[in-house]
Amino acid sequence: MASIAPAESKAAAQAGAGFIFKKALISALVALVLFSLMIGVRTEAGPEGQLIYWTRFQELAGMVAAVFVGSIVVELLRRWWGPVDTPRLMPEGARKTLAVAGRAVAPALLIFTFLVPVIFYDQRYILDLGILVLTYVMLGWGLNIVVGLAGLLDLGYVAFYAVGAYSYALLATNFGLSFWVCLPLAGILAAFWGVLLGFPVLRLRGDYLAIVTLAFGEIIRLVIINWQSLTGGPNGVSGIPRPTLFGIPLVPGENGLAALLGIPFSPSQRLVFLFYLILALALVTNWATIRLRRLPIGRAWEALREDEVACRALGINTTTTKLTAFATGAMFGGFAGAFFATRQGFISPESFTFQESALVLAIVVLGGMGSQLGVALAALTLIGGFELFRGLDQFRMLVFGLSMVFLMVWRPRGLIGHRAPTVYLERNQTISSDLVKEGHG
Incomplete structure (x- = not known):
């Protein structure tokens, strides 16, 4: 033997x-x-x-x-x-360490973000990259309301991004309005178009909803290209005013902020101001999303995401639930578009293609639908990864695609999968025997 x-x-x-x-x-x-x-x-x-x-x-x-x-x-x-389904016991000390580390990720990332302009003040490339990453973080958090919380697959989110950008550009160049006046107007106009998109898709779900939203994004782009008398067509809109700090421009000269503060002027000052501006807009988006999740409308979004039929059976008005999800997500997309226009100083239809919608959707899905921290980490990974592999030329998109495939195989629910309900019972409760035969709930 x-x-x-x-x-x-x-x-x-x-x-x-x-x-x-x-x-x-x-x-x-x-x-x-x-x-x-x-x-x-x-x-x-x-x-x-x-x-x-x-x-x-x-x-x-x-x-x-x-x-x-x-x-x-x-x-x-x-x-x-070994088998993936086999449970593996982790030592209690390691589990506590991982829990503490997980809770410290978000504060550490926020503190580092605040210190980026201080650490890299003279490095224009790092500041520009940070502004770009924060822009996509804000777009991801806005789309996360529609896709992650309400469960509505939106492939035309770039349309609201374009509406916000062109709203600010046209209002600022034609009527001389400042950025701070045009910013809420851009969000309101984008939310209005979000409601217009929501009405035709009230009875659609799944693949059909994705096709209609994709068509909506392409319609907006084609309208921008062909309505040359208003949008400039393929030539775009140039000469978009820059934002000011309480009416003080960040330019060299006696009227600039540097001269009023008595410090030498540097081009990095405008980049630092734009960095903190988009950071503030992104934090407002995050705060509003977290607050909305705790309200009845946020719970209605989660119920709609889990099961629309059961949501309707519970008496929840799915019409207003869907429309508020589209309008809220579109509003934050419009804010991001207005910032993009004032940062670039020039916009054109080439900046609002389907590839932008696909990239933002990839950020939401890979980060974990419904997870704010996951979306931020995914935006940092994808946008920063693009820059790391810029020297690979033809292999850049191949590496990007392979990394997404490996990530979805390794983490099917995203980096930080978060589908837990906002409200749940912390412990079981015993109920009266008049309600159930067994006498226990």
Whole structure:
């Protein structure tokens, strides 16, 4: 018997090695088929319009080899880790440490964000990147109301972003209104268009809702392109005024803020002001979302997300629930659009394509629908990741797509999955025997 046991274990190991090798080989063949046209052959239009191409077989072989080795490593790790459903007990000390670390992530991230302009005052690139990340954080928090809380799949969120940007640009350039006057107007106009979108989709859900919202975003973009007398068409709107601090412009000269404070003027001062401005707008969005979740309308959004039929059966007005979700999310998108217009000083339809909607939706989904912290971390990861892989040129989008696939396999509910109800019973309660036969609830 002792001699039979090692033989059986050796045969099982050989069978397991054969299975791993076979699975890795199949993965490599699939990668070869998929990447042959994506990486192996590069095509471009020639100077006379003809199609020219060249091969990149070395890069293709490297990618296939990476898939082969990666498949083996993943399978070995899976066997070493064991079944995913197997419960693993964590030491009490480690659990408490992770809990404390989890609670400290949000305050630490907020403190670091406040200190970014101080630490990187003379680094324009870092400040610009921080402003861009915070803009997408605000957009993600606005879309999180529609997708994460109300469960309404919106693929045309960029339309409200565009409405807010063009509202501020046209009001400021044609009527000379300041940023602080146009900001609430941009949010109100975007919310109005959110209500207009909400009415046609009251009876739609799932894929049909996504198609209609996608069409709405494209309609807004095409209207902006073709209504040249109002929006400037493809030429866009230029000369958009910059924001001021209590009416004091951040410009060189006697009337500028630096001259009034008696300090030398620096171009970084305007970037620091824009950084704290978008940070304040994002924090207001976060605060409003958290407060709304605790109100009856926020609980109605959560009920609508979980089950629309049950929500209607409970007597909740799904019409007003959907319209308020679209209007609230659109309002914050309009605020972000107004900031984008004043930051750039120029806007055009190319800034409001479907790719922007897809990116914001990816931030919400990957961060965890309903999670404020998860959306912020996802925006930092995706937007910062774009910059980290900027030097990869053609492989940039490939790395971005692969990272999203791996993340969704590893964390299907996002970085921080949060679907817990706002109100729940902390402990079971015993009820009267008149209500149930058993006498216990």
